[in-house]
Amino acid sequence: MTDARPIISIRDVTKRFGSVVAVDSVSLDIRPGEFFALLGPSGCGKTTLLRMLAGFETPSEGEIEIDGQAMSNVPPNKRPVNMVFQSYAVFPHMTVHDNVAYGLKVTRVPRAEIAARVEKALALVHLDGYGGRRPDQLSGGQRQRVALARALVKEPKVLLLDEPLSALDAKLREAMRLELVHLQHSVGITFVIVTHDQDEALSMADRAAVMQAGIVKQIAAPGDLYEHPNSRFVADFIGKVNQFEAKVAGVSGGRLAVEIDGVGRIDVPHDGAASGSICIAVRPEKTRLSKERADGDRIQLRGTISDVAYYGNESHILLDTDAGVQFTTTVQNDERRTESSFIIGDDLWISWSPADTLVLVD
Amino acid sequence: MAEQAAATAPATARRKRRRRREVNPLDYLRQPWMQITLLISFIFLYFPIVTLIAFSFNDSRRNITWRGFTFKYYEKAFNNVALHDAFINSMIVAAWSTAVSTAFGAMLGLALYRYRFPGKGPYEGVAHLPIVIPEICMGVAMLAFFAAVDIRLSLFTITASHIAFTIPFVAVVIRARMAGFDTALEEASRDLGANEWQTFWNVTFPYMVPGLVAGALMAFVLSLDDFVITFFTAGVGSTTFPLKIYSMVRFSVTPEVNAASTVLIVITLTLTLIAMTMQSRWTKRQQE
Numbered sequence: 001m002t003d004a005r006p007i008i009s010i011r012d013v014t015k016r017f018g019s020v021v022a023v024d025s026v027s028l029d030i031r032p033g034e035f036f037a038l039l040g041p042s043g044c045g046k047t048t049l050l051r052m053l054a055g056f057e058t059p060s061e062g063e064i065e066i067d068g069q070a071m072s073n074v075p076p077n078k079r080p081v082n083m084v085f086q087s088y089a090v091f092p093h094m095t096v097h098d099n100v101a102y103g104l105k106v107t108r109v110p111r112a113e114i115a116a117r118v119e120k121a122l123a124l125v126h127l128d129g130y131g132g133r134r135p136d137q138l139s140g141g142q143r144q145r146v147a148l149a150r151a152l153v154k155e156p157k158v159l160l161l162d163e164p165l166s167a168l169d170a171k172l173r174e175a176m177r178l179e180l181v182h183l184q185h186s187v188g189i190t191f192v193i194v195t196h197d198q199d200e201a202l203s204m205a206d207r208a209a210v211m212q213a214g215i216v217k218q219i220a221a222p223g224d225l226y227e228h229p230n231s232r233f234v235a236d237f238i239g240k241v242n243q244f245e246a247k248v249a250g251v252s253g254g255r256l257a258v259e260i261d262g263v264g265r266i267d268v269p270h271d272g273a274a275s276g277s278i279c280i281a282v283r284p285e286k287t288r289l290s291k292e293r294a295d296g297d298r299i300q301l302r303g304t305i306s307d308v309a310y311y312g313n314e315s316h317i318l319l320d321t322d323a324g325v326q327f328t329t330t331v332q333n334d335e336r337r338t339e340s341s342f343i344i345g346d347d348l349w350i351s352w353s354p355a356d357t358l359v360l361v362d
Numbered sequence: 363m364a365e366q367a368a369a370t371a372p373a374t375a376r377r378k379r380r381r382r383r384e385v386n387p388l389d390y391l392r393q394p395w396m397q398i399t400l401l402i403s404f405i406f407l408y409f410p411i412v413t414l415i416a417f418s419f420n421d422s423r424r425n426i427t428w429r430g431f432t433f434k435y436y437e438k439a440f441n442n443v444a445l446h447d448a449f450i451n452s453m454i455v456a457a458w459s460t461a462v463s464t465a466f467g468a469m470l471g472l473a474l475y476r477y478r479f480p481g482k483g484p485y486e487g488v489a490h491l492p493i494v495i496p497e498i499c500m501g502v503a504m505l506a507f508f509a510a511v512d513i514r515l516s517l518f519t520i521t522a523s524h525i526a527f528t529i530p531f532v533a534v535v536i537r538a539r540m541a542g543f544d545t546a547l548e549e550a551s552r553d554l555g556a557n558e559w560q561t562f563w564n565v566t567f568p569y570m571v572p573g574l575v576a577g578a579l580m581a582f583v584l585s586l587d588d589f590v591i592t593f594f595t596a597g598v599g600s601t602t603f604p605l606k607i608y609s610m611v612r613f614s615v616t617p618e619v620n621a622a623s624t625v626l627i628v629i630t631l632t633l634t635l636i637a638m639t640m641q642s643r644w645t646k647r648q649q650e
Contacts, residue, residue, distance in 0.1 A: 056549055076552040083553045089546035093568045103554030106564070147550075154554060 007032040007190045013062035022048040024214035035191045037201035040211035046194045054083045082151035083160040088143045090135045097131035103154045121153035161193040198238045210234050231362035242327050246280045262323030268357040279360040284330045286356040290349050298351040305346045418620035435617040448606035456585040459524035464578040467532025475540040492527040501594030515597025523595045524585040532577035539573030572644040579637035
């Protein structure tokens with residue numbers, strides 16, 4: 001699949017609005033049939049990038065190719081992509097059927113074909129029998145299905161989704177995540193989704209591009225983004241992380257020796273170069289709490305519990321460490337017990353394996 | 363006895379105060395001072411009109427005292443050929459000016475809603491000037507203009523000036539309507555393969571319709587009962603209904619004048635009611 005020609009190819013694309021650089025020389029390829037997420041905080045340029053794919057914005061610099069065709073002079077209505085808008089943008093004066101049929105009617109698809117394709121599209125999003133309804137008679141979730149059917153009925157090469165789940169309530173959002181993934185598998189179309197919700201991107205996408213201030217920080221599969229973030233920003237934006245400022249003391253043979261204030265010298269596996277000030281980080285769930293010093297070559301820290309936050313399935317425990325850094329760790333509540341075994345003020349050891357240590361150079 | 367009364371007086375006062383406090387302070391319609399104010403303004407606004415309508419049924423030539431009920435002056439007004447002609451003239455002027463000003467006003471409103479261009483602020487101010495400019499100035503200006511370009515005063519000049527002063531009213535209504543428009547609808551239409559022309563007629567225009575209807579009815583009513591501008595731009599043989607009523611009043615205020623005016627009120631009121639109910643129904647549907 002990696003050998004296949006990319007369905008979308010973005011080359012050094014920059015978009016400026018006046019003096020503001022919304023997208024800063026972004027290059028990325030999206031493979032056919034992929035579920036690709038553009039992930040980042042609000043204002044990072046992800047929506048602008050998506051709108052450039054749809055043709056609603058033109059790049060100030062750079063080139064976008066969709067299915068091997070340069071898109072620079074192609075208006076939105078001539079592009080082989082369709083979009084699901086954040087507000088859904090379901091036409092309020094048309095029935096569900098007319099909404100879905102709209103894209104076929106305006107491009108003069110024969111009437112008999114329209115009827116069949118609309119039926120099929122409505123069935124695909126489980127809205128069979130809703131054709132005669134008006135949008136004001138539908139719930140938010142149903143309106144979104146209409147927007148999906150309306151885009152999919154055009155059989156685009158790429159479906160663009162702009163924060164599709166943000167307007168739904170929490171339960172429905174989770175159900176729709178699964179449904180979107182199933183839908184993508186069944187239609188086999190490339191999906192490009194814009195989201196600020198890391199859980200959404202991790203659970204749905206095959207690959208995600210994490211963006212910050214118009215720049216793509218990292219493009220990787222969800223597992224790689226979480227376990228091998230390439231920068232402080234990505235590590236911090238995706239999931240929880242404990243970070244320590246550290247000084248590089250030496251690099252040799254895939255190992256990195258660093259000096260952390262209050263902890264001392266530690267030795268972690270690391271490929272590649274590093275020098276000067278870097279960041280050493282560890283995910284909360286990779287750490288272990290113990291009353292005594294742990295055995296082996298685990299990295300150890302001593303701390304005092306300053307807060308315990310109960311979440312039902314797990315508890316988040318906040319410690320003030322001797323290293324002077326606040327440290328969060330998670331404990332699974334895997335036994336039925338109402339009182340916590342961790343009490344504020346307890347002195348404990350936190351430890352983690354060197355292999356679980358993240359080295360963030362950027 | 364007197365002592366007892368004096369003793370109970372503060373108690374009743376307290377009770378009264380407490381009862382008054384039970385009225386929600388924001389429930390203005392239940393405050394007596396508010397009710398009185400409303401009643402007075404209502405009388406002030408509508409008493410003259412009610413009197414006018416009532417006296418149109420007065421069986422008296424000199425319409426000063428009430429002499430009994432009759433429909434005779436409606437009959438008389440209806441058979442008054444000059445009044446009849448004036449009414450037809452008014453309808454022609456109102457129909458033409460409404461059609462033209464609705465089209466132009468809609469375009470103006472849409473352009474002001476959608477585009478940003480250099481000098482938009484001043485342009486907007488100038489475009490909306492006819493709303494605030496005194497009608498007498500508009501009238502004189504129109505007359506001066508028609509004289510300068512040597513156009514003979516006729517129904518055409520009335521229509522042209524009515525178009526000029528109703529356009530901004532339509533534009534304001536359209537613009538207000540478009541303020542609630544989701545531009546993503548137009549983008550969705552383009553995204554689904556429609557060109558700009560198809561997008562306008564299939565998506566934007568249907569959304570504008572309530573505004574167009576409201577704007578058109580407003581333009582129609584404004585044109586129908588305009589006196590000042592019409593007075594300056596009317597020529598021989600192009601007397602409109604309000605002009606005719608005015609000239610009738612100059613001879614004597616007979617119930618016939620009242621009858622004709624009542625007809626005008628009824629027409630205006632009906633159109634306004636239609637416009638209002640349409641608007642409220644559409645906004646209600648929008649909110650659902």
